[in-house]
Amino acid sequence: xxxxxxxxxxxxxxxxxxxxxxxxxxxxxxxMYWYRQDPGHGLRLIHYSYGVKDTDKGExxxxxxxxxxxxxxxxxxxxxxxSSQTSVYFCAIxxxxxxxxxxxxxxxxxxx
Amino acid sequence: xxxxxxxxxxDCAEGRAAxxxxxHSTISGNEYVYWYRQIHSQGPxxxxxxxxxxxxxxxxxxxxxxxRKSSTLILPHATLRDTAVYYCIVGAIQGAQKLVFGQGTRLxxxx
Numbered sequence: 707x708x709x710x711x712x713x714x715x716x717x718x719x720x721x722x723x724x725x726x727x728x729x730x731x732x733x734x735x736x737x738m739y740w741y742r743q744d745p746g747h748g749l750r751l752i753h754y755s756y757g758v759k760d761t762d763k764g765e766x767x768x769x770x771x772x773x774x775x776x777x778x779x780x781x782x783x784x785x786x787x788x789s790s791q792t793s794v795y796f797c798a799i800x801x802x803x804x805x806x807x808x809x810x811x812x813x814x815x816x817x818x
Numbered sequence: 819x820x821x822x823x824x825x826x827x828x829d830c831a832e833g834r835a836a837x838x839x840x841x842h843s844t845i846s847g848n849e850y851v852y853w854y855r856q857i858h859s860q861g862p863x864x865x866x867x868x869x870x871x872x873x874x875x876x877x878x879x880x881x882x883x884x885x886r887k888s889s890t891l892i893l894p895h896a897t898l899r900d901t902a903v904y905y906c907i908v909g910a911i912q913g914a915q916k917l918v919f920g921q922g923t924r925l926x927x928x929x
Contacts, residue, residue: 800914
């Protein structure tokens with residue numbers, strides 16, 4: 707299995723509070739991604755990174771920001787969490803061949 | 819929106835071949851067909867991908883029609899552990915690989 711960890715694995719927070727989710731990889735892969743998955747839906751891309759300090763928006767980026775200061779870490783921040791951001795968040799990585807994405811175990815976020 | 823169409827659910831008996839269809843009639847010439855699966859609430863797992871030729875690996879086979887408008891994922895000897903949601907995705911390898919997941923097919927392997 708690819709070396710991807712996500713932290714925290716579970717989090718409960720209140721509306722209006724900031725939340726940061728961390729994705730850490732040990733594969734030295736160039737590309738990193740953040741997805742969210744809501745019940746009955748497939749995954750939707752939030753943001754992605756194609757290198758240190760290089761990021762771009764995905765399909766559902768409103769309300770989220772990201773940062774990548776090191777190859778191994780990709781942070782997803784909810785500046786002011788809302789109940790609509792209750793979801794399961796998955797991080798993924800891919801190498802320069804970009805043929806395969808490896809996914810982390812996910813973070814379950816509940817915004818009350 | 820996803821560019822693929824898959825049946826919402828399928829059943830297969832343990833030990834038999836599971837054949838999962840996917841329609842992608844608007845696929846472009848430079849787009850690959852990818853298959854991922856998601857077991858329960860785990861992160862998706864890559865299975866296989868192809869451009870136009872049939873592909874086989876230790877997990878599955880991928881059959882792509884000559885016109886590339888549809889494909890079939892084959893799990894040759896399904897086990898209970900193959901019960902999962904299977905996603906068929908099309909996309910080009912240009913810059914970051916931005917996968918667009920649809921609803922997938924929920925495959926249930928029955929004993």
